[in-house]
Amino acid sequence: MDETAGAIADPVRREILVMLRSGPMSAGEIAGRFAISRPAVSRHLRVLRESGLVRAELAGRRRLYTLDPGPFAELAGWLAQFARPSGWEHRLDALETEVHRTRRERRRPGGAADGGKESTA
Template sequence: MDEVAGAIADPVRRQILVMLGGGRLSAGEVAERFPISRPAVSRHLRVLRESGLVRDELVGRQRFYTLDPEPFTELIAWLAQFARPSGWEHRFDALETEVYRTRRERRTDGVADDRRENTA
């Protein structure tokens, strides 16, 4: 998890991951989208590859990169402990509580009605 967190700490690497989310790209295609040198982009790609976030494939003289989202799983699970429910989740929880309360009241009222009818 630390390696993944370190890899995504850099904004250039995060941009590369977003680009690769759209599909496979060659190293040259990635590099041409940045105002930094090709060797600098290559270093970023190497960090992403070593962290397991991207895979590379050599085809002829070109190296193609693809995103591998699997290493994010552990980091996402860890981050989830800090996530607060969104407004909608909170509202759905409140709705669920209200539905159960209403059902419980109907059952209780139904039992009381049955008792009244039996004693009358």
């Protein structure tokens, strides 16, 4: 997980990962979208390959890079613990539910809005 987190720490590598979501790309296609040198892009691709986030496959004379979503699973699982609602959020959700229930009861005949008494008119 540390290697995955380290690999995505760089904004250029994160952008490469986003680009590869749409499908395989060659190193030249990837480099063409950046204002940095091709050797710099190659170094970023090497880091992504070594972390297991991308795979490189030879297609004739070109090397095509594809996203490998597997290593993201462990990192996503670890990050999920921070996305879970806190105790306060649960309490606020319960309060919201209670407010909606109370409003619903007040709209019904015999609800709290008319004192709980059925109309006899």
